Amino acid sequence: MAQKFRSCANEFCDSVSKISDAQYLIRKMRYEQALENEVNLRKNFRVAAEVIRIPVVVHVIHNQINGQIAGSNIPDEQIYSQIKVLNEDYRKKVGTLGFNTNPVGADTEIEFFLASIDPSGNPTSGIKRVYSPRASFNIVNDNDRLAMSNLSYWDSNKYLNMWVAPLSSGYIGYGEFPYSESVEGLDIDSDERTDGVFIDYTTFGRKSGTNQSGIYSFGRTVTHEVGHWMGLYHTWGDERCGTDYVSDTPVATTSNSSAFCRDVFSNCTGTRTRNMIENYMDYSPDSCMNIFTEGQKQRMRAALDLSKRRKRVLNYAKFQLPPSTSLQVNFENPLPLTNPQFQILLPDFQDFTIVIRDIFGRIVYNQSYVDLPSTVITLPKGNIIPGVYILSVTSNQQLIQKKLVFY
Numbered sequence: 001m002a003q004k005f006r007s008c009a010n011e012f013c014d015s016v017s018k019i020s021d022a023q024y025l026i027r028k029m030r031y032e033q034a035l036e037n038e039v040n041l042r043k044n045f046r047v048a049a050e051v052i053r054i055p056v057v058v059h060v061i062h063n064q065i066n067g068q069i070a071g072s073n074i075p076d077e078q079i080y081s082q083i084k085v086l087n088e089d090y091r092k093k094v095g096t097l098g099f100n101t102n103p104v105g106a107d108t109e110i111e112f113f114l115a116s117i118d119p120s121g122n123p124t125s126g127i128k129r130v131y132s133p134r135a136s137f138n139i140v141n142d143n144d145r146l147a148m149s150n151l152s153y154w155d156s157n158k159y160l161n162m163w164v165a166p167l168s169s170g171y172i173g174y175g176e177f178p179y180s181e182s183v184e185g186l187d188i189d190s191d192e193r194t195d196g197v198f199i200d201y202t203t204f205g206r207k208s209g210t211n212q213s214g215i216y217s218f219g220r221t222v223t224h225e226v227g228h229w230m231g232l233y234h235t236w237g238d239e240r241c242g243t244d245y246v247s248d249t250p251v252a253t254t255s256n257s258s259a260f261c262r263d264v265f266s267n268c269t270g271t272r273t274r275n276m277i278e279n280y281m282d283y284s285p286d287s288c289m290n291i292f293t294e295g296q297k298q299r300m301r302a303a304l305d306l307s308k309r310r311k312r313v314l315n316y317a318k319f320q321l322p323p324s325t326s327l328q329v330n331f332e333n334p335l336p337l338t339n340p341q342f343q344i345l346l347p348d349f350q351d352f353t354i355v356i357r358d359i360f361g362r363i364v365y366n367q368s369y370v371d372l373p374s375t376v377i378t379l380p381k382g383n384i385i386p387g388v389y390i391l392s393v394t395s396n397q398q399l400i401q402k403k404l405v406f407y
């Protein structure tokens with residue numbers, strides 16, 4: 001496949017809006033005013049930053065008619081790697097590619113986890129797979145984004161929806177802005193059904209699975225699009241020497257749309273300044289990127305508060321956490337052997353072991369799981385017969401034992 005250069009669809013959609021809707025700029029200005037007020041308010045009242053955790057559902061829209069893990073039906077591991085990249089980048093984690101030593105580099109104190117409860121209240125892995133015979137989707141077309149949502153969608157008042165599919169027209173991602181329903185006149189921009197991010201399956205996750213090669217193989221496409229989802233603009237403001245409404249990202253003539261990480265300079269203000277090409281909101285190759293600034297952090301956190309829908313997502317997250325601080329095991333007792341499922345809740349990616357013994361102490365199931373987040377485990381059908389058992393789950397020297405009845 002020909003190398004795609006980063007072309008995030010937000011820029012295109014923004015320019016379409018400007019042409020097709022005369023009121024667009026006025027509404028954008030109103031939103032910016034409201035956001036600026038919110039940022040200043042938070043500064044004045046010294047709102048303490050607490051860690052925000054955002055529940056994510058990943059909708060994998062794939063072309064495998066028999067559901068096998070191949071092609072655009074990307075493996076779980078690729079999805080897990082993406083969640084890890086998000087947390088490394090947004091938390092500026094030491095010892096990862098998301099770390100930087102820039103004085104304005106921020107730990108945004110925003111984290112992401114795969115949802116553990118689905119919209120009906122049932123345990124979930126946070127991953128939905130759905131078959132579509134379509135070869136690809138064009139994300140700059142509103143109808144195509146809606147078509148993806150119609151295949152699979154969870155309430156955007158509760159989750160950050162991530163749609164992963166084969167995308168056409170060279171676009172690798174799109175993120176919906178957090179238009180604020182609380183700001184008069186802005187509500188018509190928001191479409192709940194398509195609120196989330198849309199990512200090409202070849203640029204989702206860290207170098208693994210279908211994301212084997214190329215300059216967008218570190219998972220930063222999602223870091224970038226989620227930045228839009230939390231109200232960030234491109235560093236060059238989508239026009240020559242434009243503004244991103246953030247004071248500590250240098251004004252730039254244009255994007256770094258090259259395949260390189262070498263320095264680029266602008267002269268927008270009469271002084272030659274170095275572009276912050278390592279900013280996640282530029283178009284640089286993934287390997288160059290490692291920074292959100294303090295200003296971007298303040299803007300994102302204010303946007304999460306200002307948008308009613310984003311605020312609802314944060315509030316809902318508090319009810320459905322894990323972030324369990326410790327190991328938890330949930331299941332229905334008795335458990336049908338036709339579909340024996342356990343939910344394992346963990347604080348982070350961890351190893352764990354499941355052992356099932358019968359009443360004579362004989363082991364009937366023993367399996368180790370490596371580096372997984374909170375998830376739902378389905379036991380393989382086979383040698384277990386109806387009866388009473390003891391379930392032991394061990395993780396990080398923590399042990400949970402429970403009586404288990406199969407029928």
Ligand SMILES: [Zn+2]
Nearest residue numbers: 008010011234
């Ligand atoms: Zn973008």
